[in-house]
Amino acid sequence: DTGVSQDPRHKITKRGQNVTFRCDPISEHNRLYWYRQTLGQGPEFLTYFQNEAQLEKSRLLSDRFSAERPKGSFSTLEIQRTEQGDSAMYLCASSSIRDRGHEQFFGPGTRLTVL
Amino acid sequence: GQQLNQSPQSMFIQEGEDVSMNCTSSSIFNTWLWYKQDPGEGPVLLIALYKAGELTSNGRLTAQFGTTRKDSFLNISASIPSDVGIYFCAGPLRIIFGKGTRLHILP
Numbered sequence: 001d002t003g004v005s006q007d008p009r010h011k012i013t014k015r016g017q018n019v020t021f022r023c024d025p026i027s028e029h030n031r032l033y034w035y036r037q038t039l040g041q042g043p044e045f046l047t048y049f050q051n052e053a054q055l056e057k058s059r060l061l062s063d064r065f066s067a068e069r070p071k072g073s074f075s076t077l078e079i080q081r082t083e084q085g086d087s088a089m090y091l092c093a094s095s096s097i098r099d100r101g102h103e104q105f106f107g108p109g110t111r112l113t114v115l
Numbered sequence: 116g117q118q119l120n121q122s123p124q125s126m127f128i129q130e131g132e133d134v135s136m137n138c139t140s141s142s143i144f145n146t147w148l149w150y151k152q153d154p155g156e157g158p159v160l161l162i163a164l165y166k167a168g169e170l171t172s173n174g175r176l177t178a179q180f181g182t183t184r185k186d187s188f189l190n191i192s193a194s195i196p197s198d199v200g201i202y203f204c205a206g207p208l209r210i211i212f213g214k215g216t217r218l219h220i221l222p
Binding site for chain 1: 156
């Protein structure tokens with residue numbers, strides 16, 4: 001296992017369309033996080049899972065956004081009725097609760113462009 | 116909410132120079148993390164700090180957990196071209212990120 005992977009790496013869509021991103025965490029990690037990053041900013045927390053349970057959601061996560069981790073392994077992030085303001089890099093990270101500082105390891109991100 | 120302020124926002128240095136940057140928090144942290152992000156990629160963890168006053172090195176990088184537990188510092192010695200990128204400090208658990216310090220190395 002070489003790290004966190006995300007698919008696709010890039011997505012261009014038209015406003016109003018739905019998009020879905022996938023994240024595969026490091027295999028032994030039980031926590032999985034989603035972040036959004038816009039140009040010139042640090043990543044902003046969206047939500048995280050411990051195993052299959054979604055434990056916290058940021059208020060940034062509007063009702064058009066939904067995340068799942070059905071079997072406690074990979075996760076999907078869906079954005080419905082995309083808006084131009086959704087254009088950003090979507091980052092996934094994973095960690096293990098056994099690690100001292102819950103250090104998170106990030107995937108390469110999915111860059112979304114909404115036209 | 117918690118806020119992280121990174122300084123400086125941007126740095127232009129000559130290859131071989133040492134670099135210092137810092138991060139301050141509006142609240143006490145029990146963990147400080149430093150990440151580097153290259154264009155189009157996700158952040159990569161450089162150093163993790165767990166105790167006030169702790170000094171930890173990773174090659175040419177050295178980070179310190181401030182004694183007030185509200186700040187942290189990252190130093191890079193003898194910078195090289197591959198050090199170019201954005202350096203983020205971050206707090207624990209859900210990870211609150213600063214806005215980053217952009218490091219540029221002049222030819």
